[in-house]
Amino acid sequence: MTTKRNPKGEGSVYQRKSDGKWCASVTLPSGRRRVVYADDEKAARKALRALLAKVESGRPVSIGRTPKLGDYLNRWLDVRIAGEVEAGHLDESTADSYRQMIEGHILPTFLAKVKITELTTDDIRAWQRERLKTETTRSTPENPKTYSPRTVGMAHAVLRRALNDAVSDGS
Incomplete structure (x- = not known):
């Protein structure tokens, strides 16, 4: 049985086994990964779409805490x-x-x-x-x-x- 993979650059949504949290992960143009967490799959997919929209618009995506x-x-x-x-x-x-x-x-x-x-x-x-x-x-x-x-x-x-x-x- 093979798993379906998203095309390169479209990110991924998965559930962590350790605590059941849903994760949305995107590889940024810099090569670093940005992961956001949600309580359910629907919220994780929404977060993934928001991250991808930021990347596509060219807006900066923070890795961790953004300084003021x-x-x-x-x-x-x-x-x-x-x-x-x-x-x-x-x-x-x-x-x-x-x-x-x-x-x-x-x-x-x-x-x-x-x-x-x-x-x-x-x-x-x-x-x-x-x-x-x-x-x-x-x-x-x-x-x-x-x-x-x-x-x-x-x-x-x-x-x-x-x-x-x-x-x-x-x-």
Whole structure:
């Protein structure tokens, strides 16, 4: 008796003997496997279709826990940017500027709490609008000041650099 196999790239659904859980498994373009678990076969097949749709649309599929943007940016500063400074590819003042932009304009906002794979352009646009309305530390009740479009644009440029690095690193 032979078992029917799905064609290559279509994933599989099976039940684990150890605990009876249903598993949906897909091989990602990177060659790694992503497995999700369900209590019944119907839910596992639904999860399989969702995983395959993500893969086919080109959206990133996380392996395990996906970091939040704030966690990724802190790691990016401490590892990638610090490494570039040590190697002489980036000036210390530029790294300080990146840190200042991230700590002052991204980490204190809602954007830092968004999972990196769920980040959308709408999230970034909302963050930009919010920053343009936010009062600066130099603002006083007599003279209220908000962040300038240039400042928000520079923070956005740093964010774009970090996200481009995430894509090139496969994070």
